[in-house]
Each structure stands twice: as structure tokens, then as C-alpha cells.
Amino acid sequence: MNVLLVYAHPNPESFNVALARTIQDEVVSNGGQIKVKDLYTMKFAPVMSMADFQGIYSGNPPADVKQEQADVEWADLVIMLAPVWWYSVPAMIKGYIDRVFTAGFAYKATSTGLMGLLKGKKGLFITTSGANRQDAEMGGMLPVLKKSLVGVFAFSGFEEKKHFNFFSVPTASDEERRQMLLEVRDFVKSMV
Numbered sequence: 720m721n722v723l724l725v726y727a728h729p730n731p732e733s734f735n736v737a738l739a740r741t742i743q744d745e746v747v748s749n750g751g752q753i754k755v756k757d758l759y760t761m762k763f764a765p766v767m768s769m770a771d772f773q774g775i776y777s778g779n780p781p782a783d784v785k786q787e788q789a790d791v792e793w794a795d796l797v798i799m800l801a802p803v804w805w806y807s808v809p810a811m812i813k814g815y816i817d818r819v820f821t822a823g824f825a826y827k828a829t830s831t832g833l834m835g836l837l838k839g840k841k842g843l844f845i846t847t848s849g850a851n852r853q854d855a856e857m858g859g860m861l862p863v864l865k866k867s868l869v870g871v872f873a874f875s876g877f878e879e880k881k882h883f884n885f886f887s888v889p890t891a892s893d894e895e896r897r898q899m900l901l902e903v904r905d906f907v908k909s910m911v
């Protein structure tokens with residue numbers, strides 16, 4: 720299986736980066752091919768400029784977007800990974816979605832409404848939060864994340880789409896973090 724892992728965290732010592740390494744390792748252990756997009760390290764340009772906008776809507780996206788779209792096309796499973804920042808994700812990953820999952824590539828307008836174009840793919844969105852499960856549930860964080868993040872996969876016509884959140888990450892003990900890394904392995908294994 721071809722897996723595309725897209726993640727965004729500025730700190731190489733963060734738990735997100737540990738998760739990214741574990742995911743990569745698990746895909747390879749299961750015989751999968753993986754392409755990894757560490758958006759901060761690759762200095763991905765997250766802002767949709769006027770030139771991008773014109774190019775995308777005239778069917779001629781900028782070269783960096785075309786490359787990213789080719790990698791999405793290549794993937795059977797797209798995994799996005801990010802911390803929850805303000806009930807959403809860092810601007811870097813939001814900008815990747817804005818610029819790569821474009822009209823004409825991820826979806827198109829038809830006479831009966833919008834149609835997803837990335838059929839047959841699986842999508843997994845993994846987030847980490849400061850909030851514990853109870854606060855995240857009571858505060859309505861999970862449905863908001865699910866709607867907006869998994870919604871990207873759903874809107875684009877993906878066949879299978881999932882969201883998985885790790886809670887209380889900043890206050891978790893080393894043992895709890897180890898458990899989370901085992902959990903992400905199991906979860907990835909179930910999808911590859």
C-alpha cells in the first residue's frame with residue numbers, strides 16, 4: 720500500500736514528531752511504501768496567493784502544488800497528523816489543505832452538486848490535544864474536529880475516513896506516551 724504522511728509541527732522534539740516517526744516505521748514494517756511531508760522542514764508555503772488562486776482556477780496550479788497533488792494521487796492512504804491548535808490545526812496544515820485539495824483536483828462542480836474526485840482512497844486524521852477526553856467531549860471539540868478535518872476527506876470522495884485523537888498529551892507520563900505510540904501503531908496497522 721502507498722501511504723502519504725503529512726504532518727506539521729515546528730518542534731522536532733515534540734510528541735507529534737515522535738508519532739510521525741512511529742507511523743513511518745509501522746508502515747514500512749507492514750511492507751508499505753511511504754512518502755513523508757514534514758511541512759515545516761520542507762518550508763511548505765501555506766498561504767494561497769492571488770497567483771495561486773488564478774492558476775488553480777484556470778487549471779494550471781503552481782509547480783509545488785502540482786507535485787503535492789501527484790503525491791496525493793499516488794497514495795492509497797493519506798494520513799494527516801497535527802496538534803489541535805485553537806479547536807483546529809496549525810495554519811501550516813490548513814494551508815496545505817487549501818492549496819493542495821483544490822477544485823478540479825479534489826472535487827468538481829456538476830449539475831447535481833459537488834463531486835469528490837479522489838475516489839477509492841483511505842484517509843486518517845490524527846490529532847493530539849491538551850484537553851482530556853472528558854473536557855474535549857463536554858466542550859464539543861471532537862465533533863468540530865471531525866467535521867472539519869475528516870470533512871476534507873469526505874468532501875474529496877475518499878472511501879474510508881477516520882479521525883483519532885490523543886488526549887492530555889502535555890501532561891501525559893512517559894509510560895502513557897509509550898502507550899499512545901503503541902496505540903498509533905495498532906491503528907495504522909489496521910488501515911495499511
Ligand SMILES: Cc1cc2nc3c(=O)[nH]c(=O)nc-3n(C[C@H](O)[C@H](O)[C@H](O)COP(=O)(O)O)c2cc1C
Pocket residue numbers: 728733734735736802803804805806807847848849850851888889
Ligand atoms: C497555539 C496553541 C493552541 C492550542 N489550542 C488547543 C486547543 O484548542 N485544544 C486543546 O485541547 N489543546 C490545545 N493546545 C495544546 C496542544 O494541542 C498540545 O500541547 C499538543 O497537542 C501536544 O503535542 P506536541 O507535544 O506534539 O505539541 C494548543 C497549543 C498551542 C501551542
